[in-house]
Amino acid sequence: MTTWVDTSCIITVFLALIILSNYRVTAMIRIFALQSFVLSLLPFFLHAYSLSGRDIFIVIVTMVLKAALAPSILFWAIRHVSMRSEIKPILGFGSSIILGVILIAGAFWVSSSLKLPGGKPASDLILPCSLSTVLLGFMIMVTRTRAVTQVLGYLILENGIFLFAVSLFDVMPVLIEMGILLDIFVAVFIMAIVVNHINEEFEKDLASVSRSKMGETF
């Protein structure tokens, strides 16, 4: 089962990289949903031979919250502000990818000297991959100017932390996990509202001041 854990770790990082290089918000949200789906299956792979009710519960809750609810709230948010494409990232897409690759290499390099407390994790890829995902999510937050994409970056960062938490699955009481999930959910919910308001303000501004000037870039 280590192969499956490895594969899901690598897919997680790869999807974060794809999101980083994407220019459409709808596609970014869909890929985020896919990433969360892959992550939510991880407990199955980790405890393939001794599945408990707790595993199944965690899988289902994660899937519903991260892979279904969070993306649909984001979709709802962008539909409300009728914003379809990322307009001006601070960093170009090409340099984003190159920097992302460097970050991944850095994460692997750093985690070679990190030792986890407790038992050995199921796969030695979990730690570097979670670090890479956190860094990539952070980079999306920093280099994208739109509020929705920043929320997405935050969610990807959370996915990285989730990946890290999964490796400490056995020592972690279920309540803490639920707390984390609820935290994310509330954060997305609040941010969706915030995004909505901010973008409505922007819309008003644009409509009154420089609609014609912006014309072609939309």
Next chain:
Amino acid sequence: MFIVFSILSHWLIVLALSPLFAGIIAKIKAFFAGKKGPSYFQLYFDLRRLFMKNCVYSRSTTWVFRFAPIVNLAAVLVLSLIIPLGSFKAPVHFSGDILLAAYVLGLARFFMIIAALDTSSSFEGMGASREAFFSCLSEMVLFMNFITLAFLTHSISLSTMIGADIPMSWKMAGTVLLLVVGSLFIVLLTENSRIPVDDPDTHLELTMIHEVMLLDHSGVDLGFMLYASAIKLFIFAGILVPIVYPVQTGIPLLDTLIFLGGMLGLSIVIGVVESTMARLRLNRVRNLLLIAFALAFFGFVVKMWKG
């Protein structure tokens, strides 16, 4: 004696089957478009027709233009000797032949580009500059993949890198190979001007790359160029298939059949990808290639991490 036989049988397979490979892809695309499509053997008919014709040369061209198709076909034929087909070792193999493979490819491309520039048509020059740009990115990706494969199999000869040692590597580092396969597939689509990068079917569009460089070639020359690009596609597929599907039985005939089955599967995959994807805008092709590079580099990092 054996080497002569091996070279001849290698060439026989490559020369005889590469137009069919392109034909299957065209048929799959026609199926997706809801058309009957040209016959599987259309490229054979085209080549036969072209080989019976004379060449027409523009007065502004020089010997470079006449030289290019011959160099192109010769380079791909030499390249096909280095690439192992299925589980067989290539007729020519030595330590470090990956470099030769990459540079023979580069030679073919170089002559194609200067022949396009030699016609002094601005249209062809545009295609040439695009080809040069994309191929220099895809060569970087190709080398990154070769480096990862070399670390996996502890050899720098294509015959052991993608032929013999791959089944072992899937057990040890399947995830790394998954990344390599994804990245090599993008390289295959780019190098052979398939759809997300370039449309092989259009002849007069501003975004095309490969076809535009063939516009001034005619007759036998055009036949050489078309044959060379069909063989190139076959060779790239031949690199990819043994990595994806490393089944070795030890019986030569059965191995050949397995390899050909894999090639058939890959041609269907290429056809489906080409039918379901739209061509990327020209300035986004660079991003696609950078993602392929990221995949390859990520595979390399994971390989180094796993040790």
